[in-house]
Amino acid sequence: MRAMSRTLMVAVCAGLLTMTAAPGSSTAFQPAVQVNAHITFVQPSTATKLSDVSMGHLRGQGYDQISLGTDGILRASGRAGEVQGQGQPSVIKISNTRDSVINFVSSNYRGGDGIGAMRAQCSLQAGGKNCMDAPVGGGARTLYIGMDMTVTDGVGLHTGASLKQPSFDMSIVYQ
C-alpha cells in the first residue's frame, strides 16, 4: 500500500511538472515573420561638363553687378553705367535620368578676391526659363548655366590681365 501511494504521488508530481512547464516553454510557440528586402538597380545619371562659364574680358571702371545669362549675354551695371557684351554659359550634358523627376541645385559658392554674392541660373535651352529649384522631367538634357555676381571695389577687373575664377557646384538630384 505504501509503495502504491508512493507510485501515485510520483505520477501526480510528474503531471504537475508537465503542466507548469508548458506555458513558459520557448519552443512551444515560436512566431516568426519573414522580412523581405527590396532593392532596385538603376544606371546612375551622368553629367558631363562641356564648358565652363566664361565672361570674357571686362573693361571699365569696376562693375557692381555682373550677370551672364544662359544665352551668353553679359550684362554689367555699376558706377560705369550699363555695359553689355557676349560671354559663354557653361554647358552640361545630362543622361540616364530615365523617367525620374530631377532638380538642379547649386551650392558651395566660392568667390573671394573681390567677388561675392553669387547665384547660378540655368535653363534647358539657351536663354530659356530658369530651371533652378524647379523640378523637370527626366531624359537626355543639355543644361545651360549662367551666373550673377557682385564685384566689390578693388577687384581690379579693369586691369584686363587679372583672371578671376569664382566657382560653384551644380548638382542633379533625383526625386
Place this chain on the structure above:
Amino acid sequence: MRTKLLIAALAVAITGLANAPAAFSATQSVTANIRFDTPLSLTKTADIDFGSVTAGSASTYRIATTGSVSTVSGTGAYLTGTTQAASITIAGSATQTLNISVGGYTAQGGVTPSNARCAYNGGGEQACTYAAAAAPAAGKVLLVGADVAADGTQVAGATATPTFTVTVVYN
C-alpha cells in the same frame, strides 16, 4: 479450486483494508499550477526597401533602422527612391520578456542579406539578438535594418528581394 482460494484471499485483503485504523491513512493535497497568458503575435507592417542603387556594381549596402541607406563597400551608391526599414509590431504578454533572433538569410537575384540590425521599442540600434527584451503587452515596434551584398551582375532595371526571418519567443 485455485480461483476460489484467490477470490477468498482478495476478499480478506479488502476487508483488512476497510477495517484498517484511521491512524494508517495518508492524505496528500495536490495543487495544479497553471498560468494563462496572451499568445505572441507578430504583425509586419513594412518590409525593407533600399530604393534604387547603382546597377552593375559589386557593392554592399546597409539600411539602418532609421531607413537611411549607405554604402558599406564597393563603388555603388544609393541613387533614388523611397527607403524604409522593416517594421514589426509585437504583441502579447505584459509580463513575459522576449527572446528575439534573426536567421534564415536567403539570397535572391545575386543579392545576399546579412547582419540584420534591430531597434526595439524605441531603443537604440543593435544586433538583432535580444536575450530578454521587454514584455510587449498590447504592442511594441521592432524596426529592422540589414546589409545586402550585390554581386555586380544586376543590370539597370533589375530588382531583387532577398529575405530573412525574425523569430520571437517568450523566455
